Amino acid sequence: MFYHIKELQYNAKPSQPDPVYAKKLQEILGGQYGEMSVMMQYLFQGWNCRAENKYKDMILDIATEEIAHVEMIATMIAQLLDGAPAHAQEQAAADPAIEAVLGGMNPQHAIVNGLGAQPNDSVGYPWTARYTVASGNLLADFRANLNAESQGRLQVCRLYEMTTDPGVRDMLSFLIARDTMHQNQWMAAIEELEQTQGAVVPSSFNPEYEKQEVSYSFYNFSKGTESQQGRWASGPTLDGKGSFEYIEDPKSMGQVPDLKPGPPYMHGTPPEDIRAGQNPPS
Template sequence: MYLHAQKLIHEIADDEPDPAAANALQEGLGGQFGEMRTMMQYLFQSMNFRGKAAKPYKDLLQGIGTEEISHVELIGTTIARLTDGSPRYQGKSTDPIDSPGAGGATPLASALTEGNIHHYLVGAQGALPVDAAGNPWSGSYVYNSGNLVLDLLYNLMLESTGRLQKCRIYEMSANKALRSTVSYLIVRDQAHENGYAKALETLGVDWKKVLPIPKTNAEQFPEVKKMVDLGWQSKQYTFDLTGASEAAKIYRGASPSNDGTQLDATEQAPEGAPLTIADERPEEFAPGLDPELLALIQATADLEMAEPEMTYGPL
């Protein structure tokens, strides 16, 4: 059972919209090595897991897979912010729909020249389940062999490739919103690499001989260095409300990254950051709720208040 805290797992820095940067981020969301892939792969491996004696490995997959859900939310929200308007036009409900915006910019003109036009045609200035080339995300990306060693090796490769690609995305744009999100994901990818590497070591697999991790030197990025100095690359959360996770039996000891840190899986979840709802966008004909809809909602709510309340669990 999953519960959602109405927070982002990491704060997104404020900056101007940047549709081209948003499209680069689509690779990190819906690409073959993106966050949708890691989320689905680890959760399917966890759901299909066999062997009660190997529960700590299932719990490790479960915890990382659950975190990946929050990564999908973070990177998708970042894309939505980067496509929200343009640097020259910030639509308001009082603006004429058919008139040029501030500075002479037509509201959706950037859709024709920058990034992915589907962000505007299909997504109303929001993220899509596609890669940077517009190819739809595919369930065929998910690898779940049923063999623990093979799955862990594949997961280690997946996290390493994802981190490599995010380092490249970082270098594509100086936009602060993009870099704040990508930097966080670079560090968390390393934390997940450490988890899968440590799990393989406990199974007697000398992974360094068969799967050398790309040396990205991501600490050269100031945002990454700040988080690495806090040790976030050596921390894994359980996201377990019951305290039943045994992932800490694996995620402990010296970090496989050989950076002098100790792995730590004692925390339930990070503190998180405020999650706000985006403003209405009249130029996308996405105005939210008009007076007629609000009146209908209120009438429906009045009827539902008379119905018995249903809850899950004890009152």
């Protein structure tokens, strides 16, 4: 169960309205790696958690913080939209600066949301639950989380560069710091799990049942061997169980596929020798 308090986790106070920037800021609210994604992802990972309680508790702590991040950004966007020139009188003035603002705004911010934030990304595409990851395997999911916090911090840093508004930058500096923490947090949790389970997900699958002769081979599927220069092409593998092998010219190990003609009631392309006839339905 959840409680709300009226104060924001951190200040969200722009120095002045900027409806074009409001559109861009939607990316970290409702985009693939926006705050809505980590909020929903952590909530579902926490609620589905079948491991020790310390994991469930930790995941739900960060999930609850992320709701507050969505709240901060939504509040910021609403204020950036204050006084947006969504009005014909002002258009009539034909001021090129206003024109540029109008061209760069998300029209739905005015028409649909009445100068409010929306749960969409910076091109207006709605947030979708297919962004979330909750597999029941914590090591796999913590890697998803580390990726999400990496993509997320990268996007916030880029948005920081795109504004000079000190109030906006202040809020972003807070989000950037929290993403530093959250990257560290997931790295710590990953390290802990890898030490007990091993590095390859899932650790519980019997290796005898995998085709081990190709488990550590790098296949060079292109002309040229520049890909041989990296850590991934030689030396011990990261799971500590083998050595990388570089296969310069990988060969097929499979059959030439040859599908059977479909049954007549499928009405696919008939084989050549019966094309003249008809298959009556029965």
